[in-house]
Amino acid sequence: MNNLPLLSLIIFTPWIGAALLAFLRGASVSVTRTLALAFSLAPLALGLVAAAAFDPARTAPQFVENHLWISALNVHYRLGLDGLSLVLVLLTGIVTPAALLAAWRQEHCPRMFGALFLLLQGAALGVFLALDFFHWFVFWELSLVPAFFLIKLWGGASGRGDAPATRAAYQFVIYTIGGSAFMLVGFAALFVATGTLDFHQLAQHGADGALAAKLGASGVRWVFLGVLLGLAVKVPLWPFHTWLPPAYAEAPTSGSMFLTGVMSKMGVYGFLRILWPIFPAQLHAAAPCLIWLAVAGVVLGAYAALRQTDLKRLVAYSSINHLSYCLLALFAVAYATGRNGLHGEAATAALSGAILQMFNHGLSAAALFYCVGVLESRAGGKRGIGDFGGVRTAAPLFAGLCGISLFSSLGLPGLNGFVGEFLIFRGVFGLHGAAATVACLGLLATAIFLLTFWQKVFHGPLGPNVGGALRPDSSSATDPSGHQAPPTPNGFADLNAIELAPLLPLVVLMFVLGVYPQLLAGLINPLVTSWAGHLVLP
C-alpha cells in the first residue's frame, strides 16, 4: 500500500484511458463511451481509497511522492494530498463521470470527445495534487488544451462548433493564458531569487520575510500581482470575468459542467494553495481593495444574471456570484490577519465555508448546467428563458430534480449550499462586517433570478417548446372516435434512465451534505483550524 504511488495513479489513470481511446480507432461507440466513463470513474474510486486511509488530524500533505526530476533546475516531481486537495479530487471524480454521462447521446465523434475529457480530468487532478510549481503549471496549462477543443469543436448551437463557439474558445484560452503568462514570469522571478519552486519552501520564505529580503519590497509586489492576475482570471475575480459567460454558454453541456464544476475551482485552489501562503503580507495589503472586488462579483454577478435571457449565461453568472463568495472569505481572512481583535473562530468559519462552497457549488452548478442542457436538447437548441413554460406539468420528475438543484444553489437550508454560505457569512461578518452586509444583497438577487428561472421555465401554461403551442393543432389530430392524440413530436418527455443517471447522484449528494455536512467538514476541519491558528504576518 505504501509503495503504491496512489496520487500518481489518480492523475494518470484518466490519461491512460485517453491514450487508449486515441488508439482504439475501430472501437464501437458504446465501447468508447463505456471505456471513457470507466476511466473517469477511476479517480473517484482511488480518491475514496485515499479518503479511507486519510488521516484528517494530520495537516501536512499525505501520500507524498517526491522524486528529483530535473536536477539542474532543482525541480521535484512532488505530489501530496491534504484535506483541501482531497475534497477537490473527490469533486473532480464526481463531476467528470456525470459530465460524460450527460454526453451519452452525443454523436459527434464520441471517441475523441471522451479522450479529451479524460485528458482534462487528469490535468485538473494534477493541479489539485502537485506541490511543485513546475509540474503544477504544466497541468494548469495543459488543462486548457482539451477545454479549448471541447468548446471549439463540440460547442455552439449545433453541438459541432460554430463561429460564436470558436470565438468564445479563443477568448477563453487567450485570456487565461495571458493571465498565466504573468504568473509564469512571477514564478521565474521567485525561482531566481530562492532557487526553489516547491510550494512549501516558498511559503516558508514568504512567511519569514526572506522573499522580501531577496526581491525587495516592490519586487515581491510585482511578482504577487503577476500571480494574482493569473489566478484572478482563472476563477474569475470580478472584473476579469467577461470571458466566462460566453465560454460557459458556448461549451457543450458536459463541457460547461466540467468548466464550472472543476476548472473554476482550480483558480480558487490556487489562491488558497499558492497566493495566500507565499504572499501573506502582500495579500493582506491588497485585501481592502480585493474584498470589494469580491463583493462586486457577489452582488453584480447576481444582478447581471437577472438580465440574462440565455439560461446558460444565467447559470454562468450565478457561478461568478458563487465563486466570489469563496474569494470573499479568503480576502476577509487576509484582511483581518494581524489586526486587533481577529477572531480565530471567524477565520476558521470563513475558510471552512470557502472549501465547502467550492464542493457544493461544483455539485449544484454542474446539475444546473445539465438541466439547461436537457431543456436545450428538448427544444432543438433553444434555451432562452422565454422559450419554455409549464415544464413542471409536462415533466414533473425533471422539474423536481432541477428545482432541488436550484434551491441548492439558492442556499436553502437542508441542502448543501446553505452550510458553506452560512459559514462564509459567519466568518466574513466577524472579519469585515461591512463587506458581509453588502454581500447579503447578492443572496437576495440570487433568489430573485433563480426563482424567475424556475417560474418562467417550469410554471405557468405549457410554453412554445413544451408542446403548448401545438395544443390547438393537436385537437385536430384527435380522431373522431375520441382516441387521445398521439404525443406531439415536440412534446416534452420526462427524463429517461440514462438522462437521470448524471443528475440523480448529484441531487442525492445535495441532500446528504445538506443534512450531514460533517462528511466533508470532518476532512478539512483540522487543516483549516491549523491555517486559522497560524495567521501571522512577517
Add this chain to the structure above:
Amino acid sequence: MSLPVQYVWLIPLLPLLAAGIGAVTPRGGVKIASAAAIGAMVLGFFLSCGALATALAHPAAHATANFAWFDLGAGTLRLGWVLDPIAAFMLVMVTFVGALIFIFSTGYMHEDERAKQFFCFLSLFASAMLGVVIANSLLLLFICWELVGLASYLLIGFWFHKPEAAAAAKKAFITTRIGDLGLLLGMLWLYDSTGSLLFYDGGHGVLEPTAVANLNAQLVFGGLALSTVIGLLIFCGAVGKSGQFPLHVWLPDAMEGPTPVSALIHAATMVAAGVFLMARVYPLLTPDALKVIAFTGAITALMGALIAVAQNDIKRILAFSTVSQLGYMMLAIGVGSWVAAIFHLLTHAFFKALLFLGAGSVIHAAHHEQDIRSLGGLRGPMKVTFATFAIGMMALAGVPFLFSGFWSKEAILHAAHGWEVSHLPFYMGLTAVVLTAFYMTRLMAETFFGKARTHASEHAHESPASMTIPLVILAVCAVALSLLAWPSPWLQHILDPKAHAEGGGAGLMVLSIVLVAIGIGSGWAIYGRTTREKATSADPLAARVPGVIAFLGARMKFDELYAATVFQLNAALATAADLLDRYVWDAAVRLLAQIGIFAGLVNRETDEDGLNGGFDATSESLRDTGKAYSRAQTGDAHGYLRTVAIGFVLLVLIVMLGGRR
C-alpha cells in the same frame, strides 16, 4: 404520559417521514399520502400532549437536548431542541389545528389529480413549523424557518399552471427573504459577539442572563445597545414572515394557494412563526427595540383592518384580518406582554383556521366563487358552515365572554393601556377593534344573508362530513379556549409566573365591549338590514366615500409604490451590472486584444520589409521542402487531435521516464 426533551425531535420527524412517503408514492396514491400525513399529525398531537405534560411539570425550566452538527475549529457547531411551556403549547396547537386542516383537505382536494403532492408539501410544512417551535438554536430555527418558507412557496404555487399563483409564490418567497436577510445579519452578529447561537445552554446560551447582560453593555453606533440592534435585525425576519407593515404585501397574494393552505399557513401557523420568534428571543429585546416593535404592530393592526373593510374577496378579507391580528400580537410583544401575544396567537390559530376552512367550505360549495358580492343567502343551504363561521366571526370580532378571541384581545389592549411610553398604540388598537367588528359583520351579511345573487350560490349545498367535522371541532375550541384566561388567568401563570396578573380593568373591558357593539351595529345597519340586491349593485359605503374605499380597496397602493421604487431600483442595478460587463469590461478586453493584433501587424511588416528581403532567395528553396510537409496538413480536425493526443502521450512518457532518474 410525558415525553422527555430527548425525544421531542420525534414530533417534527413524523411529518417529515410522511412527506417522504408522499414524495415517493406514485401519482395515484392519494390515500397513502393523506393517511400518512394525517397519521403523522395525530400521532404528533399525542406526543405533543406528552411534551406539554413534561413542560408543565417544571414550567420555569427550559429543558434542552443539544447535539453537535459538524466540527468547526477546535469545537463543533451545536444545534439543539428545547422544551418549555411556550414551545409545548405551540406544539399542541400546530399538531391539532394541522391535523384538522389535513382532514379537511381530503375533502377539499379530492378532485385534484396532484392531491398526493399536496399532502407531501403539507407534511413538509408541518415538519418545518414544528422544528421552528422546538429549536433551541437560532441557526436551527433559521433552517426550519427557511424550510417553512419553501413549503409555503410550494403550496402557494400549488396550482402553478396559473401564472398568478406562480407569481404569488415567488412574491411571498422574495418578500419574506428580504426580511430574512435582516434575521441572517442579526444571527451573524449574535454569533460573532457571543460565540454561540444556542438559546439555552446551561448558563452559556444567548438568552441567558450572562450573554444578555454582555450584549446590553456593548454599545454600537449611535449609542444603541448591541442587543437593540440585534433584536431589531431579528425583528426584520419576523416582519417578513408575519406580514407586518411594510412587508405585508405578500400575504394577501398568497391566497392564490388552495384554501386549506391559507388556513394552515397564512392564518394559523406560519405567519405566527414571526410572533413566536419574537416571544422566544424576548429576553434579548431592549426597551428601545420594543418601542419599534410596538409601533410596527399597532400600525399593522390598524392598516390591516382598514384595508379589510374595502375588500370583496372572502379570502382577502380574511387575509387582511390576519395581517391586522398579527399586528395585535406584535403590539403585545412591544408593550412587554409576550404572554398576551402567545395567548392571542393560540386563540387566533383556532378561530382563524375555522374562518378560513369555513370560507373554503363556501368556496367549495359555490364552485370557486370567492367574491362576497356574488354569494349571498348561504345561511339556508349551509347550516353547519354558517353556524361555525358565525362563531369564528364572533371570536375574531371580540364578542364578549363566550369567545376566546375576546379574552386574548382584552389581554393585549390591557397591556397596551399599561404601557408607559405612549398611549398611541392603545388608541390605534381600539380603533382596529371597531373596524374588525365592522368588516366581519359585513362579510357575514354579504355571504350568508339576503338572497343568492348568482347561479353558483343558488346551487350551493353543504360540504361533506370530512369538511364540516373539522369546522365543528374548531368552533368548539374557539369557545373553549376562553378557559385559558377565565375564570383564572391560568396561561399567564404557567408562561410567566413572575408577572402578576393585574386585576381590575373593568372600565377598559366595558369600553371595548361598547366598541365591538358599535362595529357590529354599524356593519349590520349598512350591510345587514337591507341586503345587496344584485352582485353588481354599488357598495353602500363606497357610494358615500368613494375615494377612501377605492384607496383602501387598492390596498393603499403599496404594490404600486414598491413597483415604482424597489423594483425600479432593482432593475436599474441589474441593467447597470449587465451594461458594465458588456460595454466596459468586455470592451477593455477587446481593446487589449486589438492592441495586441496591431502590434503583431506592425512587427510583421517591419520584419518582412526591413529584414527579410535578403533571405527571401534562401527561403525559396526551403519553401519546396515545406510543401512536402504541408501535405501532412489535411485540414481534418480529427487527424490533428490524434496527433495532439499521440504527442501528448509521448510527452508524458518522456516526462515520467525522465522523472525516474
